Amino acid sequence: MRRIYLDHAATTAVHPEVVQAMLPYFNERFGNASTLYSYGQEARDAIEEARSNIALFVGAKKPQEIVFTSGGTESDNFAICGVAWANQKKGNHIITSSIEHHAVLNTCKFLERMGFKVTYLPVDGYGLVDPQDVKKAITDKTLLISIMHANNEVGTIEPIAEVGRIAREKGIYFHTDAVQSLGHIPVDVDELQVDLLSASAHKLYGPKGIGLLYVRKGTKIEPLLHGGDQENRRRASTENIAGIVGFGKACELAGRDMEGEGRRLSFLRDKLINGILGKIQFSQLNGHPTGRLPGNVNVSVKYVEGESILLKLNAKGICASSGSACTSSILEASHVLTAMGVPPDVAHSSLRFTFGRENTEGDVDFVLEVLPDIVKGLRLMSPLYQEKGES
Amino acid sequence: MMPTYSEKVMDHFNNPRNLGDIENADGVGKAGNPVCGDIMNLYIKVEDNRIAEAKFKTFGCGAAIATSSMVTEMVKGKTIEEALIISNRAVAEALDGLPPIKMHCSVLAEEALRSAIDDYFKRKKK
Secondary structure, eight states: OOOEEOBTTTOOOOOHHHHHHHTHHHHTSOOOTTOOSHHHHHHHHHHHHHHHHHHHHHTOSSGGGEEEESSHHHHHHHHHHHHHHHTTTTOSEEEEETTOOHHHHHHHHHHHHTTOEEEEEOOOTTSOOOHHHHHHHOOTTEEEEEOOSBOTTTOBBOOHHHHHHHHHHHTOEEEEEOTTTBTTBOOOTTTTTOSEEEEEGGGTTSOTTOEEEEEOTTOOOOOSSOSSOHHHHTSOSOOOHHHHHHHHHHHHHHHHHHHHHHHHHHHHHHHHHHHHHHHSTTEEEOSOSSSBOTTEEEEEETTSOHHHHHHHHHHTTEEOBOOOGGGSSSSSOOHHHHHTTOOHHHHTTEEEEEOOTTOOHHHHHHHHHHHHHHHHHHHHHOHHHHHTTTO | OOOOOOHHHHHHHHSOSSBSOOTTOSEEEEEEETTTTEEEEEEEEEETTEEEEEEEEEESOHHHHHHHHHHHHHHTTOBHHHHHTOOHHHHHHHTTOOOGGGHHHHHHHHHHHHHHHHHHHHHHHO
């Protein structure tokens, strides 16, 4: 059976050119970068080349501002805990949004248990944070603002540059989680006016297990991992050289392909959105109609539950995702959709399709061919649809 | 995160038994709510103290639909007293088990059944 992968926001297949770039670093150039003989130097050179290329890609002034980590989750933990712990003399207050990834939200909750104060800002119906709300939430104890660049569920792109300007005016550190955006839309740390930025390689056709935190020069931050002197003493642990090389290559390819891919994926996205809204009654788009990631489609198909649609789609070879409680271990609908004011039953009916480089227009056509019948079948089972009077 | 379902769960999800509602049902049971994401409606027809017919309509995940289907199969032909002792565990076991986070779906099936029988008793008194 043909399989159609439409969950690129979850993870991507490693690009063949990235695999090729990584391969020598598993067994030929396997050295520990902290050693001074030739193997170590090869490894060191490879790391520093990747670091320079990535620094350039995100607009960092110096390669040393890039700290490699094990992934987006570690980067978010490092940014938030690291800045909170290093700046306790300045205050104890953090501002974030209610639609952040759990890597940010649960880190903030952890800090709350340690005595820090956290403000979770609301969003509007599109999932947008209002920069004026950020401004109003600032107190003389605020030491960090953390707002994501683009949301992982609904793809809404946040007004980061505006928040950055406010943070800078007030002299408060500003972190953004750019895990969903890097490699897909332009990311420039100066344009966004951020001091810290998290990213992860496996969201842009790189390998899993490697991420980065951009730390603007002069930012006071405590390391999470203590040990050796790696990463300028900011992240102990022997470097994941193949991962770093792969991340570097993935950024290089993203720099080359982003513009064209962005246009192509936006076309597929809009075709699928319009197709679903046109073909399926009682369906709605979640998130911003235009200010969203090129590959993100999030819709609710009312009166049917997300997981049951996913199971039916999977039987047809289509791999997608949902904000339904039933796809998580907690029995609550997506915190993102809930924060956007989407009612619980509609949030449970949400479907997310995220496109990537191997998808074609044929994939969109296939989804549009099978989804209406799946929904029709499940609606026949649904008491909510019945109550609606099948009007 | 998608749970792994048994073949029986998938069979009942893909080929639900007793789907629909019963006009002039002798008892209608409801369980669940939109917040938790599962809503189950169960309809029974009772003849001579025996459940002659059982049907369901469910909004919910694969496990919710499969447990609804299974519970309707299990109660058919049973006396009201026999039906009352069907537990959520029995429904889950009949489906060759449910993933732990989906056990609440079997609880819902038990609740919907009890609610349908309660409704039957209420109507009978009138």
